[in-house]
Amino acid sequence: MHRPETGAAAAFLLTYLFFAIFTADAGFVSVNGTAGWLNLASELGIIAIPVGLLMISGEFDLSIGSTVGAASMIVAIGTNQFGLPIWPMIFLALVAGMLIGLCNGLAVVKTNLPSFIVTLATNFIVIGATMGFSRLIANVTSSSIIVSDSSKFVFAARWGQANISIAWWILAALLGFWVLSRTVFGNWIYATGGNLQAARGAGVPVERVKIVLFIATGFAAAFVGILQGIQWNSGNSTYGMGYVFQAPIVVVIGGILLTGGYGSVLGVVIGTALFGVISTGIFYTGWNTDWIQLFLGALLGAAVLANNYVRRLALTSR
Amino acid sequence: MSNPLMELINVSKSFGSTDALKNVSMEVQPGKILCLLGDNGAGKSTLIKILSGYHPPSNGTVRLEGADTVFSGPREARQRGIATVHQDVGSIPLMSIGRNFFLGAEPTTGNWPFRRIDTSKANEIAVQQMERFGITRVKDGNQLVGTMSGGERQVLAIGRAMYFGAKVLILDEPTSALGVKEAAFVLKMMRIARENGAGIVFITHNARHAMAVGDSFCVLIQGEVAAQFKRGEKTREEVLNLMAGGEDMAALEDDLEQVD
Ligand SMILES: Nc1ncnc2c1ncn2[C@@H]1O[C@H](COP(=O)(O)OP(=O)(O)OP(=O)(O)O)[C@@H](O)[C@H]1O
Ligand SMILES: [Mg+2]
Numbered sequence: 266m267h268r269p270e271t272g273a274a275a276a277f278l279l280t281y282l283f284f285a286i287f288t289a290d291a292g293f294v295s296v297n298g299t300a301g302w303l304n305l306a307s308e309l310g311i312i313a314i315p316v317g318l319l320m321i322s323g324e325f326d327l328s329i330g331s332t333v334g335a336a337s338m339i340v341a342i343g344t345n346q347f348g349l350p351i352w353p354m355i356f357l358a359l360v361a362g363m364l365i366g367l368c369n370g371l372a373v374v375k376t377n378l379p380s381f382i383v384t385l386a387t388n389f390i391v392i393g394a395t396m397g398f399s400r401l402i403a404n405v406t407s408s409s410i411i412v413s414d415s416s417k418f419v420f421a422a423r424w425g426q427a428n429i430s431i432a433w434w435i436l437a438a439l440l441g442f443w444v445l446s447r448t449v450f451g452n453w454i455y456a457t458g459g460n461l462q463a464a465r466g467a468g469v470p471v472e473r474v475k476i477v478l479f480i481a482t483g484f485a486a487a488f489v490g491i492l493q494g495i496q497w498n499s500g501n502s503t504y505g506m507g508y509v510f511q512a513p514i515v516v517v518i519g520g521i522l523l524t525g526g527y528g529s530v531l532g533v534v535i536g537t538a539l540f541g542v543i544s545t546g547i548f549y550t551g552w553n554t555d556w557i558q559l560f561l562g563a564l565l566g567a568a569v570l571a572n573n574y575v576r577r578l579a580l581t582s583r
Numbered sequence: 584m585s586n587p588l589m590e591l592i593n594v595s596k597s598f599g600s601t602d603a604l605k606n607v608s609m610e611v612q613p614g615k616i617l618c619l620l621g622d623n624g625a626g627k628s629t630l631i632k633i634l635s636g637y638h639p640p641s642n643g644t645v646r647l648e649g650a651d652t653v654f655s656g657p658r659e660a661r662q663r664g665i666a667t668v669h670q671d672v673g674s675i676p677l678m679s680i681g682r683n684f685f686l687g688a689e690p691t692t693g694n695w696p697f698r699r700i701d702t703s704k705a706n707e708i709a710v711q712q713m714e715r716f717g718i719t720r721v722k723d724g725n726q727l728v729g730t731m732s733g734g735e736r737q738v739l740a741i742g743r744a745m746y747f748g749a750k751v752l753i754l755d756e757p758t759s760a761l762g763v764k765e766a767a768f769v770l771k772m773m774r775i776a777r778e779n780g781a782g783i784v785f786i787t788h789n790a791r792h793a794m795a796v797g798d799s800f801c802v803l804i805q806g807e808v809a810a811q812f813k814r815g816e817k818t819r820e821e822v823l824n825l826m827a828g829g830e831d832m833a834a835l836e837d838d839l840e841q842v843d
């Protein structure tokens with residue numbers, strides 16, 4: 266009971282069992298059904314992991330949504346309008362994502378403004394700029410992508426119904442887990458979000474910690490933008506807008522404290538999986554998908570309350 | 584008497600037109616506890632900030648182990664063995680004891696990219712150090728610091744400073760937020776640190792605590808040294824009167840009683 270992901274794990278089990286039993290003949294627990302919710306969870310999950318680390322360090326990033334779209338458009342316009350090969354454009358899109366993260370990080374650290382506001386502004390700036398420049402250059406806000414076999418394999422390979430994005434998600438989770446729970450940098454992430462002054466006093470470069478995490482988040486968002494663009498053979502400025510709130514939601518459901526300083530990567534993974542199960546499970550019930558929002562909202566509310574409780578529990582001596 | 588670890592010679596500090604410190608001279612001796620007493624606004628915090636490298640003095644000299652020194656910042660002061668433990672201690676409640684203890688100086692094991700925090704070593708040393716200072720209740724370095732009492736956290740912070748080789752230990756009101764028992768514990772710990780040869784600067788409002796452990800005393804009033812004396816040279820009554828700025832403490836206490 267003393268672990269941050271306890272609540273999410275329980276909620277996941279209950280929800281999964283609910284759909285498994287309630288939709289017993291519809292194939293939710295089949296290999297294809299499983300691949301379905303994993304696909305959906307994996308793309309969000311790749312972004313949610315750095316967003317989770319960032320939240321543990323005490324910061325928000327709402328600019329992920331527009332970064333996803335921007336990255337897909339960079340690849341689309343580069344390959345389609347300028348006829349450039351795709352790999353350099355992928356590289357460029359990743360660099361752009363990291364630059365957006367760097368700007369967020371610098372702005373937050375230098376101004377001391379809440380990152381919630383700073384990155385909300387960035388979110389609008391980036392999507393506005395993506396649309397504006399796309400229209401200026403190619404007179405479109407979405408455009409097809411000319412892919413190569415190698416890029417198709419790396420970002421959009423499929424085995425049966427399962428996308429390669431699931432493998433990327435697992436990789437991101439392992440990396441996130443390693444960094445957060447085993448490395449010195451991970452210790453600094455917890456310290457930065459747990460008590461900024463104390464961390465600074467102990468010689469932790471708190472500003473560098475935050476900036477690095479913002480860059481990682483921008484990178485992950487761009488990565489998912491590229492992944493979706495190649496999967497759908499097209500870029501679109503509005504890809505990823507759903508993630509703006511989905512990512513922080515699954516992170517909080519996963520047991521990370523909104524105020525920072527506490528949480529785990531396993532929790533984020535479970536929170537994201539829960540999101541995947543709900544969003545796909547609903548289809549198997551035949552209910553209207555509108556219910557997803559209600560479900561998520563209720564879960565988020567419950568999670569915030571549960572997190573506070575778990576935190577207090579963690580602080581009672583054994 | 585041995586050579587002082589740290590000296591202030593005619594140090595003044597002004598912020599704009601306020602003179603927070605005026606011509607303050609004092610010595611921190613190894614293996615001794617120097618109590619810094621004074622009312623609110625007397626300049627105690629400013630003095631600590633000069634000792635720990637946050638502020639350079641406006642005038643006067645800081646000497647560390649006999650050499651004139653100007654710190655580039657708190658980091659340099661810390662590296663040169665001056666550790667400050669603030670009242671709020673600066674521990675991180677939702678992190679484990681081991682991780683708190685080694686924050687900023689984490690022991691690692693393995694080679695990159697598999698280099699990781701040596702958690703078992705960190706936990707073991709942290710628990711050992713707490714034990715050395717008399718905390719035996721804590722057995723598991725994985726326990727969150729937030730589960731420890733205020734006094735235990737003070738002990739953790741002081742133990743941490745000592746472990747990392749602090750020569751001068753500056754404690755800013757370490758007992759003021761604690762109950763009687765916890766405060767006694769921290770005072771005992773200060774004695775242990777003293778036996779280990781640290782020079783301790785103990786800031787407090789509480790004359791009783793100061794008299795319990797102090798070897799020498801320095802009373803600040805409005806930025807000036809009002810009195811400097813050794814253990815046993817003054818009674819508690821006299822110290823209280825000095826701290827109240829020369830006003831008769833007994834009279835003040837009478838006033839208080841009338842308020843009740
Ligand atoms: N950074 C600063 N800028 C301007 N004035 C300051 C600054 N720091 C301290 N002072 C002033 O210097 C004087 C001494 O303050 P200081 O904080 O050293 O007192 P103190 O003895 O620590 O008091 P307390 O017991 O309340 O902690 C006060 O008048 C304070 O207003
Ligand atoms: Mg003060």
